[in-house]
Amino acid sequence: MTKIQRIKAVLSGILMLIGCVIMVALPDEGYWIMTVLLGVALLISGIRMLVYYFRMARYMVGGKTSLYMGILLLDFGAFTLSLLDVARVYVVLYLLGINAFAGVVDVLRAVDAKRLGTRVWKWKLFHGVLEIAVALAAVIGGFVLHSTAVVVAVYSIGLFFSACSQIASAFRRTEIVYIS
């Protein structure tokens, strides 16, 4: 990680913590703000990825991955923003779905990392499993207790954990394989 990347990691961790506080303090408006932030972030990422594809990656072997990722991110962003008028419980469920999906991706990346011999796979696996567990706990808790507030609270706990791990990762020593 370069110094700039570490600063970025700390800043994104702090933003997540702020999001977590907002969700807990303002359960009615908090989820709406989070949805807007998430939707806009996904839209920007998607557009950036598509620009990269059309300017550079389309000429690269395997460059279509950038196209698919760009479309997917853009699609997710548009879909997220379209949920603003939907009942709160569905929006929170959607956020949890994204959390669970990110968890599955982390688990798959951990399996891949283990296959490739890197040391970070245990951390990735732990993170992925925890994200899935948080999503499941929130859904089950919400259905059992019939309370959207419980779902929001559990989601906030997951967000808090992600924020802490993001900040911690900025201070981790990085092992890289660099060959010149």
Place this chain on the structure above:
Amino acid sequence: MQEDFHYYATYCAAYMAGYTHDESLTIAYSAQFVDWCSATLLSELRAPRAAATTQLQLELLDIPTDLIGLQDITRVWSSFHFLPGNLQADIRYGSKRYRQIYRLICGPNGELLVSTVELARKTGSLQAVGVAMHVLADTWAHRYFAGTPSQVINNVDNRVVEILPDGTERPMTFRHSASAPDDLDQGIYTSSLGYTGEHSIMNLGHGRAGHLPDYSFIRYRYMPAWGGYTEILKDNPADYYRAFCQMVYAMRYLRGEREAFEADRYDTDVVAPWETVIREILEKRQINACADWKAFAEQLSGETIPDFAIETYQEAYVTADEVAKSDTFLGRFILAAMAQKSMVTQAIFSSGNWLAGVSVDFRQKGFRGIRDYRALIEAAKRRRKA
């Protein structure tokens, strides 16, 4: 390439080209020192940081890959390790940025190689010869990769196939464990992580292909990111042998035995008596060929070749007064390195490519930029007076 070729093989080539044992050692040391002369080391020696010929992992980790950082990286790696093969490459697709990176792909026998060798002759020191020989040798080993971080150029498809000595083919496996050595028997090799970021330092040079370009024995097929799904067959033993013969040819020119240095010329006749033994060393399956090259070098000259030690000439440089510094071993190396970096940066910039930074012609516009480079102007003045 590694110490085995840059130090011991370069010594052998210099000796075959007609240099004495001591001269050959100076050339070989300078060629190998290119892989060690980082900004961190230069800071410790209170030498100009602009003369850095390599970047340490730790330095790269701290360089932001914004425009300035990228130019810094490109100046070092394109000037000394990935000399562009054709800055005017005819490429009609891709954005301007894509074409700029594409034109930095390293290759042998380019115009810049001729300029590099001619510059070494003009600079006139044995250290400059060593620097030029490092650059020349790397144009063969590092061909098809660019000395700038770029996913779209330097990425490599995972399906790489090794062609074993008996002609059979075996898929290679890549892992990203920094501590595990390459396993030649099992065909397991270490490479840098596949980051999707265009400018990640993981995508600098041949990192994505691991150490494959550094091994003289290996033959393999792979698909580079830039080739439009065309596979490349890399025959390292053949390339390394050509590199060796071209070094001999270049050094005979640098000794004044030839009028001009031409690209794509090799002194195979001079090397012919030792061809069998050289090819045996090049084809031997081993991670490090230092012992074999050293034995050959000692047999060739009948002299003892000391192992390369980074600190050998440091004290003489540190203790010399400011005026005398440029006449020390390291002082001459530093001048040669800055001259090479300056020449390559100027060539890249004047080709309409700003990836290595901005270059100003001193003769037209006077001195601009980093103070370190004033040493080059002073050296040119001294040469003219002499």
